[in-house]
Amino acid sequence: MPTHPFGYDTPIATVDVVIFTLEDGELKVVVAERQRDPYKGVEGLIGGWVHTNEDRNLADTVERVLRTKAGLVDVFVEQLATVSDAGRHPDGWSLSVVYMAILPIEELAPAFEKGCVLRPASDPGRLAMDHEEIVRIALERVRGKGAYSTIPMEFLPDEFSMPQLQAAYESVMGEKLDQSSFRRRMIERGLIVETGRREIQSSTGRKAVMYRANEHRKGTFDRSLRR
Amino acid sequence: MPTHPFGYDTPIATVDVVIFTLEDGELKVVVAERQRDPYKGVEGLIGGWVHTNEDRNLADTVERVLRTKAGLVDVFVEQLATVSDAGRHPDGWSLSVVYMAILPIEELAPAFEKGCVLRPASDPGRLAMDHEEIVRIALERVRGKGAYSTIPMEFLPDEFSMPQLQAAYESVMGEKLDQSSFRRRMIERGLIVETGRREIQSSTGRKAVMYRANEHRKGTFDRSLRR
DNA sequence: CTAATAGTGTCTTTTAGACAATATATC
DNA sequence: GATATATTGTCTAAAAGACACTATTAG
Secondary structure (H helix, E strand, C coil): CCECCCCCECCEEEEEEEEEEEECCEEEEEEEECCCCCCCCCEECEEEECCCCCCCCHHHHHHHHHHHHHCCCCCCEEEEEEEEECCCCCCCCEEEEEEEEECCHHHHHHHHHCCCEEEECCCCCCCCCCHHHHHHHHHHHHHHHHHCCCHHHHHCCCCEEHHHHHHHHHHHHCCCCCHHHHHHHHHHCCCEEEEEEECCCCCCCCCCEEEEECHHHCCCCCCCCCC | CCECCCCCECCEEEEEEEEEEEECCEEEEEEEECCCCCCCCCEECEEEECCCCCCCCHHHHHHHHHHHHHCCCCCCEEEEEEEEECCCCCCCCEEEEEEEEECCHHHHHHHHHCCCEEEECCCCCCCCCCHHHHHHHHHHHHHHHHHCCCHHHHHCCCCEEHHHHHHHHHHHHCCCCCHHHHHHHHHHCCCEEEEEEECCCCCCCCCCEEEEECHHHCCCCCCCCCC
Protein backbone atom coordinates (compact mmCIF):
# COMPACT_ATOMS: atom_id res chain seq x y z
CA MET A 1 0.00 0.00 0.00
CA PRO A 2 1.45 3.35 -1.01
CA THR A 3 2.32 5.94 1.58
CA HIS A 4 2.20 9.70 1.24
CA PRO A 5 4.73 12.20 2.59
CA PHE A 6 3.16 12.52 6.05
CA GLY A 7 3.15 8.79 6.62
CA TYR A 8 -0.50 8.01 5.96
CA ASP A 9 -1.49 5.42 3.44
CA THR A 10 -2.82 6.93 0.27
CA PRO A 11 -5.42 5.35 -1.99
CA ILE A 12 -5.07 3.95 -5.47
CA ALA A 13 -6.50 6.44 -7.96
CA THR A 14 -8.15 5.41 -11.19
CA VAL A 15 -10.42 6.91 -13.81
CA ASP A 16 -13.39 5.17 -15.42
CA VAL A 17 -15.42 6.39 -18.35
CA VAL A 18 -19.01 5.47 -19.07
CA ILE A 19 -19.36 5.86 -22.84
CA PHE A 20 -22.95 5.96 -24.03
CA THR A 21 -24.15 5.51 -27.55
CA LEU A 22 -27.41 4.83 -29.32
CA GLU A 23 -27.83 1.60 -31.28
CA ASP A 24 -31.16 0.93 -32.93
CA GLY A 25 -32.80 3.46 -30.65
CA GLU A 26 -31.49 1.79 -27.54
CA LEU A 27 -29.04 3.29 -25.05
CA LYS A 28 -25.85 1.24 -24.88
CA VAL A 29 -22.61 1.45 -22.91
CA VAL A 30 -19.14 0.60 -24.11
CA VAL A 31 -17.36 -2.11 -22.15
CA ALA A 32 -14.29 -4.23 -22.75
CA GLU A 33 -12.97 -7.49 -21.45
CA ARG A 34 -10.28 -6.76 -18.90
CA GLN A 35 -6.81 -7.76 -20.03
CA ARG A 36 -5.32 -8.18 -16.58
CA ASP A 37 -6.20 -8.69 -12.98
CA PRO A 38 -8.17 -7.78 -11.05
CA TYR A 39 -11.18 -9.29 -12.79
CA LYS A 40 -9.18 -10.43 -15.80
CA GLY A 41 -11.54 -11.71 -18.46
CA VAL A 42 -14.56 -9.96 -16.99
CA GLU A 43 -16.12 -7.05 -18.83
CA GLY A 44 -15.67 -3.61 -17.39
CA LEU A 45 -15.74 0.08 -18.17
CA ILE A 46 -12.94 1.80 -20.04
CA GLY A 47 -10.61 2.95 -17.30
CA GLY A 48 -7.10 3.09 -16.00
CA TRP A 49 -4.71 4.28 -13.34
CA VAL A 50 -3.78 7.88 -12.88
CA HIS A 51 -0.14 8.12 -13.98
CA THR A 52 1.30 11.09 -12.18
CA ASN A 53 4.46 10.96 -14.23
CA GLU A 54 2.75 11.43 -17.58
CA ASP A 55 -0.63 13.02 -16.78
CA ARG A 56 -0.75 16.64 -15.69
CA ASN A 57 -4.28 16.31 -14.35
CA LEU A 58 -7.34 14.04 -14.46
CA ALA A 59 -8.38 15.37 -17.84
CA ASP A 60 -5.06 14.12 -19.21
CA THR A 61 -5.68 10.75 -17.63
CA VAL A 62 -9.09 10.46 -19.25
CA GLU A 63 -7.70 11.46 -22.61
CA ARG A 64 -4.87 8.95 -22.39
CA VAL A 65 -7.16 6.17 -21.25
CA LEU A 66 -9.66 6.78 -24.04
CA ARG A 67 -6.90 6.97 -26.61
CA THR A 68 -4.94 3.91 -25.57
CA LYS A 69 -7.80 1.65 -24.56
CA ALA A 70 -10.48 2.61 -27.05
CA GLY A 71 -8.67 4.48 -29.81
CA LEU A 72 -10.85 7.51 -29.18
CA VAL A 73 -9.59 11.07 -29.42
CA ASP A 74 -11.23 14.48 -29.06
CA VAL A 75 -14.04 13.09 -26.97
CA PHE A 76 -16.16 15.44 -24.91
CA VAL A 77 -16.35 14.08 -21.38
CA GLU A 78 -18.11 15.26 -18.28
CA GLN A 79 -17.09 14.41 -14.74
CA LEU A 80 -19.84 12.51 -13.00
CA ALA A 81 -18.73 11.56 -9.53
CA THR A 82 -15.94 10.01 -7.56
CA VAL A 83 -16.54 6.65 -5.98
CA SER A 84 -14.43 5.09 -3.29
CA ASP A 85 -14.25 2.16 -1.00
CA ALA A 86 -11.77 0.17 0.96
CA GLY A 87 -13.18 -2.98 -0.59
CA ARG A 88 -14.12 -2.00 -4.13
CA HIS A 89 -10.73 -2.91 -5.57
CA PRO A 90 -8.89 -6.11 -4.68
CA ASP A 91 -5.54 -4.29 -4.60
CA GLY A 92 -6.69 -2.13 -1.74
CA TRP A 93 -8.33 1.19 -0.89
CA SER A 94 -9.18 2.74 -4.19
CA LEU A 95 -10.87 5.75 -5.58
CA SER A 96 -12.25 6.12 -9.06
CA VAL A 97 -13.13 9.39 -10.71
CA VAL A 98 -15.98 8.58 -13.06
CA TYR A 99 -16.52 10.41 -16.32
CA MET A 100 -19.30 10.19 -18.83
CA ALA A 101 -19.07 10.50 -22.59
CA ILE A 102 -21.67 10.37 -25.34
CA LEU A 103 -20.74 9.45 -28.87
CA PRO A 104 -22.60 8.60 -32.07
CA ILE A 105 -22.07 4.96 -32.87
CA GLU A 106 -20.34 5.95 -36.13
CA GLU A 107 -17.44 7.31 -34.13
CA LEU A 108 -16.92 4.14 -32.13
CA ALA A 109 -15.25 2.16 -34.92
CA PRO A 110 -11.77 2.45 -33.37
CA ALA A 111 -13.15 1.19 -30.07
CA PHE A 112 -14.69 -1.88 -31.68
CA GLU A 113 -11.36 -2.59 -33.36
CA LYS A 114 -9.75 -2.63 -29.95
CA GLY A 115 -12.24 -5.17 -28.72
CA CYS A 116 -14.79 -2.93 -27.08
CA VAL A 117 -18.40 -4.06 -27.23
CA LEU A 118 -21.80 -2.52 -26.54
CA ARG A 119 -24.11 -3.63 -23.78
CA PRO A 120 -27.60 -2.34 -23.00
CA ALA A 121 -27.21 0.53 -20.57
CA SER A 122 -30.17 -0.55 -18.51
CA ASP A 123 -28.82 -4.09 -18.17
CA PRO A 124 -25.13 -4.31 -18.98
CA GLY A 125 -24.69 -7.77 -17.53
CA ARG A 126 -22.02 -8.70 -15.05
CA LEU A 127 -19.27 -6.07 -14.86
CA ALA A 128 -16.06 -5.88 -12.86
CA MET A 129 -15.98 -4.35 -9.38
CA ASP A 130 -18.67 -1.70 -8.86
CA HIS A 131 -18.99 -0.87 -12.53
CA GLU A 132 -22.60 -1.99 -12.71
CA GLU A 133 -23.43 0.51 -9.98
CA ILE A 134 -21.49 3.21 -11.83
CA VAL A 135 -23.42 2.55 -15.03
CA ARG A 136 -26.64 2.79 -13.08
CA ILE A 137 -25.69 6.21 -11.74
CA ALA A 138 -24.61 7.44 -15.16
CA LEU A 139 -27.79 6.19 -16.78
CA GLU A 140 -29.87 7.97 -14.20
CA ARG A 141 -28.03 11.14 -15.08
CA VAL A 142 -28.35 10.86 -18.81
CA ARG A 143 -32.03 9.99 -18.57
CA GLY A 144 -32.92 12.49 -15.89
CA LYS A 145 -31.06 15.66 -16.63
CA GLY A 146 -30.35 14.60 -20.16
CA ALA A 147 -33.84 14.34 -21.51
CA TYR A 148 -34.56 18.03 -21.00
CA SER A 149 -31.26 19.26 -22.33
CA THR A 150 -29.24 19.17 -25.50
CA ILE A 151 -27.63 15.88 -24.42
CA PRO A 152 -29.59 13.78 -26.92
CA MET A 153 -27.88 15.71 -29.72
CA GLU A 154 -24.55 14.28 -28.62
CA PHE A 155 -25.67 10.86 -29.82
CA LEU A 156 -25.88 12.11 -33.39
CA PRO A 157 -23.21 12.92 -35.97
CA ASP A 158 -22.37 16.58 -36.51
CA GLU A 159 -25.07 16.79 -39.15
CA PHE A 160 -28.48 15.32 -38.61
CA SER A 161 -32.03 15.61 -39.86
CA MET A 162 -35.07 16.62 -37.87
CA PRO A 163 -36.50 13.08 -37.80
CA GLN A 164 -33.14 11.76 -36.58
CA LEU A 165 -33.06 14.38 -33.89
CA GLN A 166 -36.55 13.58 -32.76
CA ALA A 167 -35.75 9.88 -32.68
CA ALA A 168 -32.69 10.57 -30.50
CA TYR A 169 -34.77 12.58 -28.04
CA GLU A 170 -37.43 9.91 -28.01
CA SER A 171 -34.86 7.22 -27.30
CA VAL A 172 -33.34 9.12 -24.41
CA MET A 173 -36.69 10.15 -22.97
CA GLY A 174 -38.27 6.79 -23.60
CA GLU A 175 -41.47 8.23 -25.04
CA LYS A 176 -42.97 9.50 -28.27
CA LEU A 177 -43.03 13.21 -28.99
CA ASP A 178 -45.37 15.27 -31.14
CA GLN A 179 -43.73 15.96 -34.47
CA SER A 180 -44.93 19.50 -35.14
CA SER A 181 -44.43 20.71 -31.60
CA PHE A 182 -40.98 19.17 -31.39
CA ARG A 183 -39.87 20.79 -34.60
CA ARG A 184 -41.23 24.17 -33.61
CA ARG A 185 -39.49 24.23 -30.30
CA MET A 186 -36.12 23.14 -31.62
CA ILE A 187 -36.24 25.91 -34.20
CA GLU A 188 -37.71 28.61 -31.99
CA ARG A 189 -35.20 27.99 -29.26
CA GLY A 190 -32.42 28.22 -31.76
CA LEU A 191 -30.95 24.92 -30.62
CA ILE A 192 -30.13 23.86 -34.15
CA VAL A 193 -28.96 25.54 -37.33
CA GLU A 194 -29.55 24.53 -40.94
CA THR A 195 -26.40 23.44 -42.70
CA GLY A 196 -27.82 24.11 -46.16
CA ARG A 197 -27.41 20.49 -47.15
CA ARG A 198 -30.01 17.78 -47.64
CA GLU A 199 -30.19 14.17 -46.63
CA ILE A 200 -28.02 12.06 -48.93
CA GLN A 201 -30.25 9.07 -49.47
CA SER A 202 -33.82 8.30 -48.71
CA SER A 203 -35.56 5.20 -49.94
CA THR A 204 -38.71 7.15 -50.62
CA GLY A 205 -40.31 10.43 -49.67
CA ARG A 206 -39.05 13.96 -49.35
CA LYS A 207 -35.37 14.51 -48.54
CA ALA A 208 -34.77 15.78 -45.03
CA VAL A 209 -33.07 19.10 -44.33
CA MET A 210 -29.82 18.72 -42.40
CA TYR A 211 -29.04 20.63 -39.22
CA ARG A 212 -26.20 20.93 -36.77
CA ALA A 213 -26.22 21.82 -33.08
CA ASN A 214 -26.03 25.52 -32.31
CA GLU A 215 -22.97 25.46 -30.05
CA HIS A 216 -23.89 28.96 -29.05
CA ARG A 217 -27.03 27.79 -27.30
CA LYS A 218 -25.68 24.69 -25.58
CA GLY A 219 -26.84 24.56 -22.02
CA THR A 220 -29.60 27.07 -22.66
CA PHE A 221 -32.19 24.40 -22.81
CA ASP A 222 -33.78 23.11 -19.67
CA ARG A 223 -36.81 21.05 -19.09
CA SER A 224 -39.81 21.13 -21.44
CA LEU A 225 -40.50 18.49 -24.04
CA ARG A 226 -42.51 16.21 -21.83
CA ARG A 227 -45.57 14.71 -23.33
CA MET B 1 6.11 10.35 -4.17
CA PRO B 2 4.01 7.28 -3.38
CA THR B 3 3.96 4.34 -5.73
CA HIS B 4 1.13 1.92 -6.36
CA PRO B 5 1.38 -1.84 -6.84
CA PHE B 6 2.10 -1.74 -10.57
CA GLY B 7 4.96 0.67 -10.19
CA TYR B 8 3.26 3.90 -11.26
CA ASP B 9 3.28 6.93 -9.05
CA THR B 10 -0.06 7.53 -7.41
CA PRO B 11 -1.44 10.92 -6.45
CA ILE B 12 -2.00 12.43 -3.05
CA ALA B 13 -5.72 12.27 -2.23
CA THR B 14 -7.48 14.86 -0.12
CA VAL B 15 -11.00 15.99 0.60
CA ASP B 16 -12.13 19.60 0.87
CA VAL B 17 -15.50 20.84 2.05
CA VAL B 18 -17.10 24.13 1.07
CA ILE B 19 -19.42 24.95 3.96
CA PHE B 20 -21.95 27.64 3.17
CA THR B 21 -24.02 29.57 5.63
CA LEU B 22 -26.12 32.72 5.66
CA GLU B 23 -25.07 35.65 7.83
CA ASP B 24 -27.15 38.81 7.72
CA GLY B 25 -28.64 37.71 4.44
CA GLU B 26 -25.24 37.23 2.85
CA LEU B 27 -23.78 33.94 1.63
CA LYS B 28 -20.61 33.07 3.52
CA VAL B 29 -18.09 30.24 3.41
CA VAL B 30 -16.30 28.67 6.34
CA VAL B 31 -12.52 28.85 6.19
CA ALA B 32 -9.73 28.30 8.70
CA GLU B 33 -6.14 29.33 9.00
CA ARG B 34 -3.96 26.39 8.03
CA GLN B 35 -2.00 24.92 10.92
CA ARG B 36 0.77 23.41 8.85
CA ASP B 37 2.45 23.56 5.52
CA PRO B 38 1.73 23.86 2.72
CA TYR B 39 0.33 27.36 3.03
CA LYS B 40 0.68 27.43 6.80
CA GLY B 41 -0.99 30.57 8.14
CA VAL B 42 -3.03 31.12 5.02
CA GLU B 43 -6.78 30.64 5.14
CA GLY B 44 -8.22 27.62 3.37
CA LEU B 45 -11.21 25.33 3.15
CA ILE B 46 -11.85 22.65 5.71
CA GLY B 47 -10.09 19.62 4.33
CA GLY B 48 -7.68 16.81 4.93
CA TRP B 49 -5.94 13.74 3.64
CA VAL B 50 -7.74 10.53 2.92
CA HIS B 51 -6.53 8.10 5.58
CA THR B 52 -6.93 4.65 4.11
CA ASN B 53 -6.21 3.02 7.42
CA GLU B 54 -9.10 4.64 9.27
CA ASP B 55 -11.58 5.70 6.56
CA ARG B 56 -13.60 3.06 4.77
CA ASN B 57 -14.57 5.44 1.97
CA LEU B 58 -14.65 9.12 1.07
CA ALA B 59 -17.79 9.69 3.09
CA ASP B 60 -15.86 8.56 6.15
CA THR B 61 -13.07 10.95 5.29
CA VAL B 62 -15.45 13.87 5.03
CA GLU B 63 -17.09 12.97 8.30
CA ARG B 64 -13.76 12.69 10.09
CA VAL B 65 -12.46 15.92 8.62
CA LEU B 66 -15.60 17.86 9.58
CA ARG B 67 -15.55 16.40 13.06
CA THR B 68 -11.89 16.90 13.85
CA LYS B 69 -11.30 20.21 12.10
CA ALA B 70 -14.62 21.95 12.63
CA GLY B 71 -16.32 20.05 15.42
CA LEU B 72 -19.26 19.34 13.14
CA VAL B 73 -21.18 16.08 13.15
CA ASP B 74 -24.23 14.82 11.27
CA VAL B 75 -23.71 17.24 8.44
CA PHE B 76 -25.42 16.64 5.13
CA VAL B 77 -22.81 16.90 2.40
CA GLU B 78 -23.02 16.61 -1.35
CA GLN B 79 -20.13 15.70 -3.61
CA LEU B 80 -19.39 18.52 -6.00
CA ALA B 81 -16.44 17.61 -8.16
CA THR B 82 -12.91 16.29 -8.06
CA VAL B 83 -10.10 18.64 -8.93
CA SER B 84 -6.60 17.64 -9.79
CA ASP B 85 -3.32 19.01 -10.97
CA ALA B 86 0.33 18.19 -10.93
CA GLY B 87 1.01 21.67 -9.63
CA ARG B 88 -1.90 22.46 -7.36
CA HIS B 89 -0.25 21.05 -4.25
CA PRO B 90 3.36 21.77 -3.34
CA ASP B 91 3.88 18.20 -2.15
CA GLY B 92 3.20 16.88 -5.64
CA TRP B 93 0.49 15.54 -7.89
CA SER B 94 -2.66 15.80 -5.90
CA LEU B 95 -6.33 15.22 -6.25
CA SER B 96 -9.05 16.72 -4.10
CA VAL B 97 -12.59 15.47 -3.89
CA VAL B 98 -14.68 18.54 -3.16
CA TYR B 99 -17.86 18.38 -1.10
CA MET B 100 -20.41 21.04 -0.33
CA ALA B 101 -22.38 21.53 2.86
CA ILE B 102 -24.99 24.04 3.90
CA LEU B 103 -25.64 24.83 7.54
CA PRO B 104 -27.60 27.40 9.49
CA ILE B 105 -25.19 29.71 11.25
CA GLU B 106 -26.57 28.57 14.61
CA GLU B 107 -25.02 25.17 14.05
CA LEU B 108 -21.57 26.52 13.36
CA ALA B 109 -20.70 27.35 16.97
CA PRO B 110 -18.31 24.38 17.34
CA ALA B 111 -16.54 25.46 14.18
CA PHE B 112 -16.00 28.98 15.45
CA GLU B 113 -14.60 27.53 18.67
CA LYS B 114 -12.06 25.67 16.62
CA GLY B 115 -10.98 28.87 14.93
CA CYS B 116 -13.06 28.74 11.78
CA VAL B 117 -14.21 32.05 10.38
CA LEU B 118 -16.71 33.20 7.77
CA ARG B 119 -15.77 34.95 4.56
CA PRO B 120 -18.11 36.32 1.89
CA ALA B 121 -18.68 33.53 -0.61
CA SER B 122 -18.46 35.87 -3.55
CA ASP B 123 -15.14 37.27 -2.39
CA PRO B 124 -13.47 35.03 0.19
CA GLY B 125 -10.12 36.77 -0.04
CA ARG B 126 -6.85 34.99 -0.59
CA LEU B 127 -7.14 31.24 0.02
CA ALA B 128 -4.59 28.44 -0.10
CA MET B 129 -3.90 26.57 -3.32
CA ASP B 130 -6.86 26.49 -5.70
CA HIS B 131 -9.45 26.97 -2.97
CA GLU B 132 -10.64 30.28 -4.35
CA GLU B 133 -11.45 28.53 -7.62
CA ILE B 134 -13.21 25.76 -5.72
CA VAL B 135 -15.36 28.26 -3.84
CA ARG B 136 -16.24 29.92 -7.13
CA ILE B 137 -17.44 26.62 -8.56
CA ALA B 138 -19.44 25.78 -5.43
CA LEU B 139 -21.03 29.22 -5.36
CA GLU B 140 -22.06 28.87 -8.97
CA ARG B 141 -23.73 25.62 -8.05
CA VAL B 142 -25.57 26.88 -5.00
CA ARG B 143 -26.76 29.99 -6.83
CA GLY B 144 -27.62 28.30 -10.10
CA LYS B 145 -29.21 25.03 -9.31
CA GLY B 146 -29.87 26.03 -5.73
CA ALA B 147 -32.17 28.93 -6.26
CA TYR B 148 -34.84 26.78 -7.88
CA SER B 149 -34.64 23.97 -5.41
CA THR B 150 -35.09 23.33 -1.72
CA ILE B 151 -31.45 24.24 -1.09
CA PRO B 152 -32.26 27.59 0.52
CA MET B 153 -34.09 25.69 3.27
CA GLU B 154 -30.81 24.11 4.32
CA PHE B 155 -29.62 27.48 5.55
CA LEU B 156 -32.38 27.57 8.15
CA PRO B 157 -32.83 25.73 11.43
CA ASP B 158 -35.19 22.77 11.48
CA GLU B 159 -38.07 25.09 12.29
CA PHE B 160 -38.56 28.35 10.51
CA SER B 161 -41.25 30.90 9.73
CA MET B 162 -42.53 31.89 6.31
CA PRO B 163 -40.79 35.28 6.39
CA GLN B 164 -37.52 33.58 7.33
CA LEU B 165 -37.95 31.13 4.50
CA GLN B 166 -38.65 33.86 2.02
CA ALA B 167 -35.61 35.82 3.20
CA ALA B 168 -33.43 32.74 2.72
CA TYR B 169 -34.66 32.26 -0.83
CA GLU B 170 -34.18 35.92 -1.56
CA SER B 171 -30.63 35.80 -0.27
CA VAL B 172 -29.72 32.81 -2.36
CA MET B 173 -31.45 34.12 -5.45
CA GLY B 174 -30.27 37.65 -4.97
CA GLU B 175 -33.65 39.21 -5.66
CA LYS B 176 -36.90 40.13 -4.00
CA LEU B 177 -39.88 37.80 -4.25
CA ASP B 178 -43.58 38.50 -4.09
CA GLN B 179 -44.90 37.64 -0.64
CA SER B 180 -48.28 36.20 -1.52
CA SER B 181 -47.08 34.23 -4.52
CA PHE B 182 -44.13 32.86 -2.61
CA ARG B 183 -46.29 31.71 0.23
CA ARG B 184 -48.81 30.12 -2.07
CA ARG B 185 -46.27 28.12 -3.98
CA MET B 186 -44.46 26.81 -0.93
CA ILE B 187 -47.74 25.58 0.50
CA GLU B 188 -49.25 24.27 -2.71
CA ARG B 189 -46.14 22.32 -3.62
CA GLY B 190 -46.13 20.79 -0.18
CA LEU B 191 -42.52 21.75 0.38
CA ILE B 192 -43.13 22.68 3.98
CA VAL B 193 -45.26 21.43 6.81
CA GLU B 194 -46.67 23.32 9.78
CA THR B 195 -45.14 22.24 13.06
CA GLY B 196 -48.06 23.55 15.11
CA ARG B 197 -45.84 25.93 17.01
CA ARG B 198 -45.57 29.71 16.75
CA GLU B 199 -42.65 32.08 16.64
CA ILE B 200 -41.21 32.52 20.13
CA GLN B 201 -40.53 36.24 20.19
CA SER B 202 -41.45 39.08 17.92
CA SER B 203 -40.78 42.68 18.76
CA THR B 204 -44.16 43.68 17.43
CA GLY B 205 -46.84 42.34 15.13
CA ARG B 206 -48.44 38.97 14.66
CA LYS B 207 -46.51 35.86 15.62
CA ALA B 208 -45.36 33.80 12.68
CA VAL B 209 -46.43 30.20 12.15
CA MET B 210 -43.50 27.79 12.22
CA TYR B 211 -42.84 25.24 9.50
CA ARG B 212 -40.35 22.53 8.78
CA ALA B 213 -39.13 21.10 5.48
CA ASN B 214 -41.21 18.29 4.07
CA GLU B 215 -38.46 15.69 3.72
CA HIS B 216 -40.86 13.72 1.61
CA ARG B 217 -40.82 16.32 -1.13
CA LYS B 218 -37.11 17.10 -1.17
CA GLY B 219 -35.84 17.20 -4.69
CA THR B 220 -39.32 17.55 -6.11
CA PHE B 221 -38.89 21.21 -6.68
CA ASP B 222 -37.20 22.47 -9.78
CA ARG B 223 -37.05 25.83 -11.36
CA SER B 224 -39.82 28.42 -10.91
CA LEU B 225 -39.67 31.29 -8.45
CA ARG B 226 -38.06 33.79 -10.78
CA ARG B 227 -39.36 37.28 -10.67
C1' DC C 1 -52.97 52.35 16.55
C1' DT C 2 -49.10 50.24 14.40
C1' DA C 3 -46.73 46.66 12.58
C1' DA C 4 -45.85 42.11 11.09
C1' DT C 5 -47.71 38.09 9.36
C1' DA C 6 -51.54 35.35 7.11
C1' DG C 7 -54.45 34.68 3.44
C1' DT C 8 -57.59 35.52 -0.95
C1' DG C 9 -58.82 36.96 -5.44
C1' DT C 10 -57.69 37.97 -9.95
C1' DC C 11 -55.29 39.09 -14.09
C1' DT C 12 -51.59 38.69 -17.61
C1' DT C 13 -48.20 36.27 -19.95
C1' DT C 14 -45.79 32.37 -21.20
C1' DT C 15 -45.20 27.66 -22.19
C1' DA C 16 -46.05 23.00 -23.05
C1' DG C 17 -47.96 20.23 -25.86
C1' DA C 18 -51.95 18.07 -28.13
C1' DC C 19 -54.43 17.85 -32.42
C1' DA C 20 -55.57 18.56 -37.14
C1' DA C 21 -54.51 19.77 -41.25
C1' DT C 22 -52.00 21.19 -45.49
C1' DA C 23 -47.84 21.57 -48.35
C1' DT C 24 -43.83 19.85 -50.58
C1' DA C 25 -40.63 16.74 -52.52
C1' DT C 26 -39.11 12.19 -54.00
C1' DC C 27 -39.55 7.52 -55.71
C1' DG D 1 -49.99 7.67 -55.97
C1' DA D 2 -47.48 6.42 -51.88
C1' DT D 3 -44.48 8.02 -48.52
C1' DA D 4 -41.59 10.82 -45.71
C1' DT D 5 -40.73 15.28 -44.43
C1' DA D 6 -41.91 20.30 -43.80
C1' DT D 7 -45.07 23.74 -42.15
C1' DT D 8 -49.02 26.25 -40.29
C1' DG D 9 -52.92 27.02 -37.43
C1' DT D 10 -55.30 26.63 -33.37
C1' DC D 11 -56.70 25.25 -28.88
C1' DT D 12 -56.25 23.89 -24.02
C1' DA D 13 -54.18 23.56 -19.71
C1' DA D 14 -50.83 24.73 -16.50
C1' DA D 15 -47.66 27.72 -14.40
C1' DA D 16 -45.29 31.84 -13.20
C1' DG D 17 -45.72 35.75 -11.19
C1' DA D 18 -47.44 40.53 -10.58
C1' DC D 19 -50.73 43.28 -8.06
C1' DA D 20 -54.16 44.65 -4.93
C1' DC D 21 -56.40 43.76 -1.42
C1' DT D 22 -58.39 41.94 3.29
C1' DA D 23 -57.82 39.52 7.75
C1' DT D 24 -55.63 38.40 11.96
C1' DT D 25 -52.88 38.92 15.95
C1' DA D 26 -49.51 40.89 18.78
C1' DG D 27 -47.40 44.83 21.39
